[in-house]
Structures are given as structure tokens and as C-alpha cells.
Amino acid sequence: MSLVPPGFRVAATYRRAWLVKDLTAGVVLTTLLVPQGMAYAELAGLPPITGLYTSIMCLLGYALVGPSRILVLGPDSSLGPMIAATVLPLVAADGDPQRAVVLASLLAVMVAAIMLVAGVAKLGFIAELISKPTMIGYLNGLALTILIGQLPKLLGFSVDADGLIEEVADFGRGLADGAVVPAAAAVGLGGIALVLALQRWLPKVPAVLVMVVLAIAVSSIAGLGDHGVSLIGTLPQGFPPLSIPTVPWADVLPLAAGALAIAVVSLADTISTSTAFAERTGQEVRGNAEMIGIGTANLAAGLFQGFPVSTSASRTAVAERAGARTQLTGVTGAVLIVILIVALPGLFRNLPQPALAAVVITASLSLADIPGTVRLWKQRRVEFSLSLVAFAGVALLGVLPGIGIAVGLSILNVFRRAWRPYQTTLGLVDDMRGYHDVRSYPTARLLPGLVIFRFDAPLFFANAKTFRDEVVAISRAEPAPEWIVVAAEPITDVDTTAADVLFELDHLLDERGQSLVFAGLKDPVRRKIDGYGLTEKIEPRHLFPTVGSAVAEFRARRHAEWAPAPTAVPGDRSAMTPGPGG
Template structure:
């Protein structure tokens, strides 16, 4: 039973009363899937039809392999620029669309293989490599990059610029050269305004669908094509064949680098969305199963002229609000797209290109988290600057280097906290049990001759010297010190470098006539100390089960009582 695909298990337990709700939700969902699929395909530098192929295949694959009953997969605004940044540099000057599709399909297969292998190896934790502050900064940078990149299309012209600064310069130059199409600006601006107003004032109405219908109507009635406004044109009829993409060996390296970044962002997005919606529906998140499902969906898309996909919070929310109960919702949405491609391929032929730009721009606005950035500034300045650094990484270096910057900053932040952890002296606070930070409690009393020192991190090669210097500093600050007691409960590890430095510290303290003792040291850490041979000098009397026991032993040996904080 455990090896049965999740979709099959759902089908076996399917309830008849769910059917109507799933079908209705699928119909509603399809109205969003079509324009978004085409818009995000163009964002990735691909023909609009590939967005529909991708939507169909990933929905069907996730319906079989996906553990969540409500998540909706498909082309995503956060992945589009990463796909373009990977594929476009590999194209020849003529920008052959067939080669672009082959490269994007191979990219999807690579992303699928990476996530499948990671899921089988139970590496779901890799989604945690990007911290929340750096993810906020990355998404803010991505939102700005997408917005600037869509402005030429919104104004009715195109540019060949690369990078945020280059795109800004090319856009300004295009406007200055008089390449703006007034009708395109009017249509695009009106579409953006309509989507934003409907989303705010009438959130239950499918804003994108209303915009698309009105945009097509205006395009036909006013004959916008004759006024210089480009339209989508007639889509190819039917479905794509099973295709193994053919690319050159020299393309594999750049594609693999891009696939790693896309897989990481896709997994982080999927796990966060799965967690959010699972909490609302009472389901349990299974990160490794989600990775396998995402990998399966990407593999399916890659074999039918598609490109990498992720989950979408907005599409999932639409399906949930429409009453979706299971992944049959996605199957219905995919079936309706197929029917449109087979029976009505010209349905969206008069859709203005600025309307697709409006879909992408409004999606980019939802990626930005300015409120979260302001909260970081108020709550923790260091994490605010991490967010700013990640933002600048995307804006100045590009989308793919930006994700590397975000991951690097997250890892460096973890290392920084372990490298320079918080440390303090503990004292006794009148009327409060235990021993507490003297920085937070001015009334805390100190026992004459005893320093109770707490170091809030594992001891390892990077921070062991800082630990030694802090202990010696506190010892020298009070010449009457006879004992340093390490409140070792936060010390979860001691490596060999730290063990050697502990031995050096003990020798230095003995020269000063000061003994070094430990309290609340965890058994696994003490066993390591024994294995390192430190028990030659650190005998059993140096270790106490609690800080209280160690303090009482010191008082008994030295006949002292509590004093006041110096």
C-alpha cells in the first residue's frame, strides 16, 4: 500500500459528493491557467503555446504523484526569469524557438532528475538553505527584474538588453527614440489597473479571466492589430508529441547550473505553499514526497516540450476558494486546456501582448514583500541588511547569481551566529529561581571568587579561540577569581580543535590560580571529551550535574556567600 501512488490512493477513497466541487473548481482554475501559462512562457523567453503544454502535463503528473490534495502546479513567475537566464545565453543570434524549446525541455528534465533523486535520498531539508530574510530580498529583486523586463512589451516594443541596468537603459532609450505605441500603453495599463482593482474589491471574481475577455473584446472591436498592438496569434492545433530534447554536449554544464538554482527555488516554494495550505486543510506535509512529485511533474513536462514548473500559491488559492477537494480539479483544468487546443486553437488569437505583460507584472507585484522588509528593519537590523544584500545580488548580478548569493548569505549567517555567539556571566536574582544573565538583570548577585560563564553555541574550530579569550577576559577583570564555572547546557558539541584550546585554557587558568569546572554538560559532549583524552587533566570532580550543585560545591570549599554585582 505504501508504494501505491498518492493519486491512486485518493481515487480509491474518493467520495461521490466531491465530484461536483472538483469539476467546478477545475473549470474556474482553467480560466487562470491559460493566460498565466502563456504569459509565463513568454517571461521564460519561450513561445506562449509551451506554457499550455507545460500546464497540462504537470497537472496530470502531479495528480498521480502529488501527496497534497489541493496544490496546483504549473509555470511560475518566480521561475520564468531563471529559465530565461539559463536558456537565452545558449541560443544563437537568430533566437531559434525550436532550440529554445529543446533547451528548456532539457532544463525541465534536469530539474526533475535533481528533485526526484533528492526526494528518494530524503534530502527535503535542502529547501531550508534559504533563510526567510534572504528569500524576501531575493523575491524583491526578482519582482523588480520582472517588472523592468516587461515594460518594453507593455509599451509596444522589444529590446535585446540583458541584466537589470541594461534593461532599464534600453527601455529608456526606446521611449526616447519614440518607439512607444500609445494604444499598447493604454491597453496594458488598463489591464493592470483592472486586475488590481478586481483583486482588491472583488477577490472572488477571477480577475485575470475578466481582463482577458475584455482585452480580446477591445482588440476585436477597435482592431488593435492595425494600431500597432501585437497580439498572441493563432496557437498551434493539437497536443505536442513525446519528444526527447536534443542539445549539444556543451549546453549540459550551463543547464545543470541553472537546474540546481531552479530546483532549490521550486522546492522552497513548494514546501512553503504545502505547509500553508496543509495547515488550513488538516493535512500533513511530507517534504520528500513533495520533492518526488515535483520531480515527476518536471520530467513529464520536459518530455512534451515543456519547461520547469513549481507550485503556485495564487492558483492553489483560486482552486481552494472554488471548492476543490482533490487533484481531480487539476485533471479537469488540464482536460479543458486540451479541448481548447484541439477544438478552439484560435480562441486567444486576438489577445493583445500587453495584456500578457499585465498578467506578468501583476504577478511580479505579488512576489515583492515590502511589508516583510519593513518588519525586518523594525525587528532585526542584521537580517534586514541580509535581505538588502540578497536583493542587490539579484538586481546587480542577475537572477541565477542572485540565488547563489541568497544561499551563500543564508549559510554565512548561520556560520556567523555560531562564530560569534552570545556569551555572558550569570548571577542570582533575588526572588527568582536559577541563575540569570547579569546584563538583563541589574540586581543579579555574584558569588565572590566565582565566575559563572555561559557560551550559547557548540564549541568548534571557528569560535573556540573567542571562547578562550572571553573566559580569560572575565577572569582578569576580577583578580579575586578562584574558579570559572562553565554553564555548558548550550554547548552541544566540542570538536578536536576546541578540545585542544580547552586544554590550553585550563593551563592558563591554573597559572593564575583559577580552576575550570563544568555544569550541565550533555552526556554525548562529555563522552567526546573523554575520547579526546581531556580526562587526563579534567577529572570527574570538574563536572557537575547542575549549576546549583557546582555553586554549592564552590561555597562549601571556599566558605563564601553571595555578594552584589560589581
């Protein structure tokens, strides 16, 4: 593996023809980075300026180390609520914003540490801990949480509530008490309508930028600040110094838990986004290298008063459509933001807060995947249920417990599939080679005295009893089979617990005058059962390279002939053993 950072390798092979496209894309990208950066900072419960600090440093960090030439990292709507849920409970009672910044910066450093260690240890597979159905449910719940949380700000008032239900109740009370500021509501609702309309009918127009510019113009002309509308105000001038965030030890454990959850979501989001864009550009997705890139971006942000970041599909799409070729696009955006906060800190002083709420709400709408949820309902009810539970976990318990539930459900679903795998018996189908599932082919012919049993999973401690019970049930059928042939190709592993169960099962069948036969064992599995001493117990003569050879041996010994094809399979036990989706 090369020790030269990807950014230097790109610079060494940079083509002059890319320069104008990268610079132009950087200018276009900045028009989205600035308003979204400030909006997502407020979503995380932090001052708007920290969103700009974060955007600058993460773009520079990823440009140096990130493996993708086109991905754009930055503050993200899916991370904002997670950051707020981690940081705000630790902030002092008076809501000290500087303490919140320090906590968020340390959170970014912790996310960086997790990412860098995991990347070096080649743990990129943790991005697969969240299945798509549970991720859909999580993001749907997150979209609803963001939407409800931003509605008061959109209408010009605030609520002090903890949890979605309390926020809905307090929002309703605010409406009933007449807390809505008409001018704020006009700006916020008008901003949402404008962004959605432009995205729908003029997708090439930078909708967020147009809305923000119009909101500033209306605010300046109409003096919205004098009509009860909160404004951003003048941003702090200059750039923060390099600083190591420090907090009391009592805050470290809660921050670490939040950092782990953020790291999982950030990586999953980055891998899915990079995969989508890599397919268009012909690049290869490297999960471990992405972890190092994200870790470096978070570290850079955390050392300069920033907060955790992730990949943004929308900003990456903007950069791609604008012609971006390399990470020079992101560097250009970072430089332009620096110029903005150093030379023009008052540019956004008249930007209404409801306009930022509109930015966040329109972003949250893109998180929700209602068509995907409907598809799960139609195609696989079990996974729809998992998605619904993940949604409820986020909506009712909060974003951090919600991501824990999402990860837990994904792992449990994998475990469930292995614990109760698909299992069936096989038969001979006329005019077809091989042996086939009697569920799919109910007229398959069977061989008297022999049952071919297929178990579609590795044999391990959790499902060994399931395997044993099914084989015992087959052995007790009438008429009792002489051979039970296990079509073992799908069995990719046998652990020690399963080996002990197979010992006992073989002994039980021997006492009944029946034989347990294995056909098609893979070489690595065969070597394992040899090591367990299982081969000697079962006897080598009951181990066959293929199902066909086992059937041929049985027919030669018993002079058995295939039974005529039935019109149905009466008493078929396989119908009583549903697969994972059953």
C-alpha cells in the same frame, strides 16, 4: 513507506461528495491556468503554447505522485526569469525558438533529476537554505527585474539589453524616441488597472480572466493588430509527442547550474506554500515527498516540450476557494486545456501581447514584500542588511547570481551566529530560581571567586578560539576568579578542534591556579568528550550535573557567600560581548 503513489491512494478513498466540488474548482482553475501559462512562457523567453503544454503535464504528474491533495503546480513568475537567464544565452544568434524549447525542456528534466535524487536521499532540508530575510530580498529584486523587463512589451515595443541597468536605459531611450504604441499602452496599462481593481474590490471575480476576455474583445472589434499591437496569433493545434530533449555537451554545464538554482527556489516556494495550506486543511507537510512530487511534475513537463515548474500560491488559493478537495481539480484543468488546444487553437489569436505583459506585471507585484522589508528594518537591522544585499544581487547581477547570493548569505548568517554566538555571565537574582543573565538583570548577585559563564552554541572549529579568548579574559579579571563554571547546557556539540582548545585552556588555567569547571553537559556531549580523553584532563571532580551543584560545591569548599546586589555591574565584561544581533 508505501510504494503506492499518493494519487492511487486518494482514488481508493475518494468520496462521491467531492466530485462536483473538484470538477467545479477545475473549471474555475482553468480560467487562470491558461492566460498565466502563456504569459509565464513568454516571460521565460518561450512560445506561449509551451506554457499550456507545461501546465497540462505538471498537473497530471503531480496528481499521480504529489503528497498534497490541494497544491497546484505550474509555470511560475518567480521561475520565468531564471529559465530565461539560463536558456536564452545558449540560444543561437538568430533566436531559434525551437532550440529554446529544447533547452528549456532539458532544463526541466535536470530539475526533475535533482529533485528526485534529493527526495529519495531525504534531502528535503535544502528548502531551508534560504532564510526568510534573504528570500524577501531575492523576491523584491525579482519583482523589480520582471517589472522593468515587461514594461517595453506593455507599451508595444522591445529593447535588446542585458541587465537591469541597461534595460532601464534602453526603456528610457524608447520612451524618448517615441517608440510607444498608444493602442498597446492603452491595453497594457488598462489591463493592469483592471486586474488590480478587481483584486482589491471584487476578490472573488477571476480578475485575470475578465481582463483577458475584454482584451480579446477589444482587439477583435477595434482591429488592434492593424494599429501596431502584437497579437498571440493562432496556437499550434494538437499535443506534442513524447520526446527526449538533446543538446550539445557544451550546453549541459550551464543548464545544470540553472537547474540547481531553480530546484532550490522551487522547493522553498513549494514547502512554504504547502505549509500555509496544510495548516488550513490539517495535512502534514513532508519535504522529501514534495521533492519527489515536484520532480515528477518537472519530468512530465520536460518530456512534452515544457519547462520547469513550481507551486503557485495564487492558483492554489483559487482552487481552495472554489472548493477543491483533491488533485482531481488539477486533472480537470489539464483535460480542459487539452480540449482547448486540440479543438479551439484559434481562441486566443486576437489576445494582445501587452495583455500578457499585464498578467506578468500584476503577478510580479505580488512577489514583492515591502511590509516585510519594513518590518526587518524596524526589528533587526542585520537581517534587513542581508535582505538588501540579496535584493541588490538580483537587481544588479541577475537572477541566477542573485539566488546564489541569497543561499550564500543564508548559510553565512547561520555560520556568523555560530562563530560569534551570544555569551554572557550569570548571577543570582533575588526571588527567582536558578541563575540569570547579568545583562537582563544588572542587579544580579555574584559569588566572589566564581564566575558562571554561558556560551550559547555548539563548540566547533570556527568558534573555539572565541570561547577560549572569552574564558581567558574572564580569568585575567581582578580579582581573579578561582573557578570558571561553564553553564554547558546550550553547548550541544564539541568537535575535535574544540576539544584540543579545551585541553590547552584547562592547562593554562591550571598553571594560574584556576579551575575550568563544566556544569550541565548533555549526555551525548559528555560521551564525546569522554572519547576525546578530555574528561580525564579536566578531572571528573570538575564536571557537575547542574550549575546549582557546582555552585554548592564551591561554596562548601571556600565558605563563600553571595555578594550584595549592586545598583549596576561596573566593568561587566558581558556588555563587551554582543550577541548575533548586537
